[in-house]
Amino acid sequence: MSTINYSEKIPNNVNLGEDRTLQRALEGWQPNFINWWDDVGPEGSTNHDVYLRTAVSVDPQGWAQFGHVKMRDYRWGIFLNPGDANREIHFGDHKGEKVWQDVPGEHRANLRRIIVTQGDTEPASVEQQRHLGLTAPSMYDLRNLFQINVEEGRHLWAMVYLLQKHFGRDGREEADALLQRTSGDANNPRILGAFNEKTPDWLAFFMFTYFTDRDGKFQLAALAESAFDPLARTTKFMLTEEAHHMFVGESGVSRVLARTAQVMNELKTDDAQKIRAAGCIDLPTIQRYLNFHYSVTIDLFGADQSSNAAIFYSSGLKGRYEEGKRTDDHILKGQTYKVLEVKDGQLVEKDVPMLNALNEVLRDDFIKDSVAGVGRWNKVLEKAGIPTRLTVPHKAFNRQIGALAGIKMSPEGRVVNEVEWAAKKNEWLPSSEDFAFVASLMGRVVEPGKFAGWISPPVMGINRQPVDFEYVRFG
Amino acid sequence: MDMAVEAGVIKQHLIDPEICIRCNTCEATCPVNAITHDDNNYVVRADICNGCMACISPCPTGSIDNWRTMPLVRAYSIEEQLTWESLPAELSPEELEAAGVSADAGEEIAAAAAPVPAQAQTTAAEPVFNSAQYGATVPPWSAAHAYTNLFPPKTPTTATVVGNFNCTEAGFESETHHIVLDFGVVPFPVLEGQSIGIVPPGVDAIGKRHHARQYSVASPRNGERPGYNNVSLTVKRVTEDHQGDPVRGVCSNYVCDLKVGDTVQVVGPFGASFLMPNHPKSHIVMICTGTGSAPMRAMTEWRRRLRKSGKFEGGKLMLFFGARTQQELPYFGPLQSLPKDFIDINLAFSRTPGSPKRYVQDLMRERAADLAALLKDGASHFYVCGLKSMEEGVVLALRDVATEAGLDWDTVGAALKREGRLHLETY
Ligand SMILES: Cc1cc2nc3c(=O)[nH]c(=O)nc-3n(C[C@H](O)[C@H](O)[C@H](O)COP(=O)(O)OP(=O)(O)OC[C@H]3O[C@@H](n4cnc5c(N)ncnc54)[C@H](O)[C@@H]3O)c2cc1C
Ligand code: SF4
Ligand code: SF4
Numbered sequence: 082m083s084t085i086n087y088s089e090k091i092p093n094n095v096n097l098g099e100d101r102t103l104q105r106a107l108e109g110w111q112p113n114f115i116n117w118w119d120d121v122g123p124e125g126s127t128n129h130d131v132y133l134r135t136a137v138s139v140d141p142q143g144w145a146q147f148g149h150v151k152m153r154d155y156r157w158g159i160f161l162n163p164g165d166a167n168r169e170i171h172f173g174d175h176k177g178e179k180v181w182q183d184v185p186g187e188h189r190a191n192l193r194r195i196i197v198t199q200g201d202t203e204p205a206s207v208e209q210q211r212h213l214g215l216t217a218p219s220m221y222d223l224r225n226l227f228q229i230n231v232e233e234g235r236h237l238w239a240m241v242y243l244l245q246k247h248f249g250r251d252g253r254e255e256a257d258a259l260l261q262r263t264s265g266d267a268n269n270p271r272i273l274g275a276f277n278e279k280t281p282d283w284l285a286f287f288m289f290t291y292f293t294d295r296d297g298k299f300q301l302a303a304l305a306e307s308a309f310d311p312l313a314r315t316t317k318f319m320l321t322e323e324a325h326h327m328f329v330g331e332s333g334v335s336r337v338l339a340r341t342a343q344v345m346n347e348l349k350t351d352d353a354q355k356i357r358a359a360g361c362i363d364l365p366t367i368q369r370y371l372n373f374h375y376s377v378t379i380d381l382f383g384a385d386q387s388s389n390a391a392i393f394y395s396s397g398l399k400g401r402y403e404e405g406k407r408t409d410d411h412i413l414k415g416q417t418y419k420v421l422e423v424k425d426g427q428l429v430e431k432d433v434p435m436l437n438a439l440n441e442v443l444r445d446d447f448i449k450d451s452v453a454g455v456g457r458w459n460k461v462l463e464k465a466g467i468p469t470r471l472t473v474p475h476k477a478f479n480r481q482i483g484a485l486a487g488i489k490m491s492p493e494g495r496v497v498n499e500v501e502w503a504a505k506k507n508e509w510l511p512s513s514e515d516f517a518f519v520a521s522l523m524g525r526v527v528e529p530g531k532f533a534g535w536i537s538p539p540v541m542g543i544n545r546q547p548v549d550f551e552y553v554r555f556g
Numbered sequence: 557m558d559m560a561v562e563a564g565v566i567k568q569h570l571i572d573p574e575i576c577i578r579c580n581t582c583e584a585t586c587p588v589n590a591i592t593h594d595d596n597n598y599v600v601r602a603d604i605c606n607g608c609m610a611c612i613s614p615c616p617t618g619s620i621d622n623w624r625t626m627p628l629v630r631a632y633s634i635e636e637q638l639t640w641e642s643l644p645a646e647l648s649p650e651e652l653e654a655a656g657v658s659a660d661a662g663e664e665i666a667a668a669a670a671p672v673p674a675q676a677q678t679t680a681a682e683p684v685f686n687s688a689q690y691g692a693t694v695p696p697w698s699a700a701h702a703y704t705n706l707f708p709p710k711t712p713t714t715a716t717v718v719g720n721f722n723c724t725e726a727g728f729e730s731e732t733h734h735i736v737l738d739f740g741v742v743p744f745p746v747l748e749g750q751s752i753g754i755v756p757p758g759v760d761a762i763g764k765r766h767h768a769r770q771y772s773v774a775s776p777r778n779g780e781r782p783g784y785n786n787v788s789l790t791v792k793r794v795t796e797d798h799q800g801d802p803v804r805g806v807c808s809n810y811v812c813d814l815k816v817g818d819t820v821q822v823v824g825p826f827g828a829s830f831l832m833p834n835h836p837k838s839h840i841v842m843i844c845t846g847t848g849s850a851p852m853r854a855m856t857e858w859r860r861r862l863r864k865s866g867k868f869e870g871g872k873l874m875l876f877f878g879a880r881t882q883q884e885l886p887y888f889g890p891l892q893s894l895p896k897d898f899i900d901i902n903l904a905f906s907r908t909p910g911s912p913k914r915y916v917q918d919l920m921r922e923r924a925a926d927l928a929a930l931l932k933d934g935a936s937h938f939y940v941c942g943l944k945s946m947e948e949g950v951v952l953a954l955r956d957v958a959t960e961a962g963l964d965w966d967t968v969g970a971a972l973k974r975e976g977r978l979h980l981e982t983y
Contacts, residue, residue: 141610145613328577
């Protein structure tokens with residue numbers, strides 16, 4: 082049984098008590114974490130009792146305990162999935178060898194970089210979302226935001242544990258640096274671009290949790306295959322928590338669509354201005370938000386050709402999504418994959434070595450998964466008898482990273498010139514006017530069971546509680 | 557497959573494709589790989605899912621908690637489920653009847669536990685009663701610390717059989733054996749309420765080593781024989797499957813046929829929450845059927861030894877024990893000789909010729925006044941162990957007793973769970 086020891090200052094299931102050095106290092110880091118939470122964590126929430134889910138063990142019976150807790154007292158800690166003493170590396174050049182419990186010297190720098198990059202995204206999203214509590218459309222949504230916030234906080238703990246346990250002094254320095262960078266800070270920004278974007282309103286938040294936390298799912302799933310066993314076990318457990326974040330995004334957008342469709346039917350109109358006047362978000366605006374968040378998120382997978390990706394894979398540090406379910410040789414030498422580039426003003430496909438294209442492989446897996454979810458959003462419209470359908474833009478639309486960076490492209494995948502881009506940009510991506518309009522809808526609704534006018538209530542409450550349950554008690 | 561199969565009827569586990577967000581949590585959680593997916597849907601294999609509920613609470617959407625009463629022959633296939641855009645409606649009683657399933661199907665399988673009525677279709681407005689949600693995952697605060705997994709499945713240890721006798725009346729259908737295993741000098745510390753795994757020798761139909769079967773420890777912490785490194789088990793010989801068809805249970809028959817001096821492969825110990833409270837004023841309410849009596853015997857015996865040594869002050873013991881007949885009740889004789897002021901025993905027999913069927917729930921309702929008093933007392937702990945089909949009925953009975961006594965079940969149930977005071981172990 083992997084019960085978590087909550088009697089320790091830092092709850093854990095890794096026998097922290099037996100490793101005094103590590104314990105001291107983490108206990109040194111902990112007050113800085115709390116300071117960080119107080120400074121840039123959820124704004125104005127210190128006295129709220131929030132109906133949160135906490136893990137007491139990492140097996141199915143124990144990882145979802147619900148109760149009202151102050152976020153500051155959330156039992157952040159270090160939880161790893163149980164290990165398997167006989168686990169073998171199942172891809173790359175070391176295939177068939179025993180997985181590593183310690184960091185091999187030759188992979189130290191790469192592993193540290195992977196862990197730091199993953200770790201940096203966790204506090205970033207808390208920072209990006211810190212003002213959202215002030216404009217929550219309901220108490221139910223407020224609770225979901227806070228649940229995500231504390232879990233991102235715990236994910237930071239998970240990465241910091243790996244850094245401090247396995248990377249000695251530089252690990253401790255990297256762990257400190259995670260609390261010093263700040264999302265959007267001009268002098269010391271977060272590592273990845275998407276994590277320096279603002280999350281200005283709840284529609285952006287839902288899009289972010291749908292698309293960007295889904296990026297998290299794919300990155301974590303790829304790391305859960307790692308030959309470095311502590312990383313694999315850590316990320317496996319993080320994946321179970323991540324699922325809730327994607328749920329908030331997917332159901333959030335669904336509920337916005339349901340409300341918009343309802344008002345469109347009531348008013349018998351598809352005129353965006355009339356919908357806006359009725360206090361709802363019109364479908365073209367939702368499509369523009371989608372275009373933006375989708376394109377920013379697929380950049381997170383990195384350049385379409387990358388020798389780092391090849392090295393990470395061959396050396397066993399990072400696998401593919403569902404590596405274990407694939408039936409190829411898991412070594413991938415001599416195989417190719419198609420990536421896009423622009424030639425003579427045309428998009429063309431070209432074959433590149435598979436190993437160098439692994440970022441693109443993961444991106445394509447992500448795309449398939451996201452598109453299926455957009456299909457589920459469309460069902461909401463279909464059911465309401467609305468003919469409009471949401472679509473994801475072309476893979477090359479609005480890209481800032483890789484061979485497609487900076488190419489001007491319509492959402493349908495037509496290369497356009499600067500003039501057309503400038504003229505159409507506000508049709509394709511949210512304009513400042515769109516942001517201002519959505520912001521104008523963001524009032525605070527926190528009475529149990531009440532919802533802002535631009536969003537429908539959820540189908541069911543959290544943990545089978547009724548929708549009008551007191552999810553947050555304001556202190 | 558032991559998924560509530562009742563005379564050709566199953567309660568089929570399904571995922572609602574309209575709510576599911578395809579997050580993969582359920583597939584990653586299911587201990588028996590009953591869940592699979594394609595690009596479209598996540599689905600449950602009816603022939604593998606055993607209704608263990610492990611996937612229910614980790615699912616972030618609730619879409620996984622859907623059940624349909626289906627004639628076994630018409631169970632939805634994986635291929636069918638993968639194409640779904642929404643869940644099919646529950647079959648009507650007429651449709652069930654037409655498929656040859658009578659409304660009272662299932663009556664025959666349950667022994668001492670009353671059959672649970674087919675659940676209503678799950679809707680958001682009217683959630684079905686989910687007894688598992690009240691089971692605690694934390695031990696009582698005063699429980700002793702349990703060791704677990706000292707011998708994981710990959711590295712079992714060896715124990716020697718030092719006792720094996722039939723503890724039901726010989727010749728009856730459901731023969732139950734009391735087995736004593738000795739670990740010699742190998743550390744194998746256990747507490748009342750924990751279980752161990754026995755690995756039967758040989759391989760299964762596809763040539764894989766048999767998996768270990770779990771058995772609750774029936775002896776107290778200081779040994780079946782005090783001061784010895786041994787444990788006892790209560791093992792029922794499985795001679796028919798849940799549908800009543802003849803079958804020779806692999807492990808239970810192996811164990812029941814062991815001879816003194818034989819050695820067995822053991823894994824474990826398992827379980828860190830179904831543990832007894834140790835503070836002197838704590839009350840223990842035990843509700844069990846059949847071999848579910850094993851952990852109850854362990855707890856009772858530990859309390860009896862404490863009392864004998866003068867180390868225990870108060871704390872009530874109350875037992876609700878069900879079997880089909882008195883002859884099938886394990887430990888019937890020894891139970892009768894326990895002093896009345898030590899334990900309050902309530903026996904329910906569902907198949908005594910000439911007497912009406914009585915189930916443990918019925919007895920609990922008869923004792924509502926005493927149970928209500930215990931429910932109001934924060935020192936009371938409730939343990940439920942035995943057949944899976946008893947669990948829901950028992951928790952519902954507790955809920956009704958609480959409600960009738962003017963208590964709010966949501967509050968009481970939540971407290972029991974949070975404080976590690978209601979434990980469910982059914983199989
Ligand atoms: C935590 C836990 C504690 C347990 N404690 C005990 C205990 O103290 N004593 C005890 O006897 N058992 C206990 N069990 C059940 C035990 O682990 C086995 O399931 C049981 O002995 C049957 O195993 P088998 O190898 O003989 O049958 P298998 O060969 O595994 O199964 C043969 C067939 O019988 C069916 N079947 C399995 N069990 C039963 C049953 N009980 N009644 C009817 N049909 C059945 C199966 O579905 C299958 O079709 C416990 C189970 C768990 C999970
Ligand atoms: S109930 Fe248990 S066996 Fe069935 S799908 Fe869920 S986890 Fe798997
Ligand atoms: S855990 Fe729930 S939401 Fe996630 S895939 Fe399974 S059924 Fe769907």
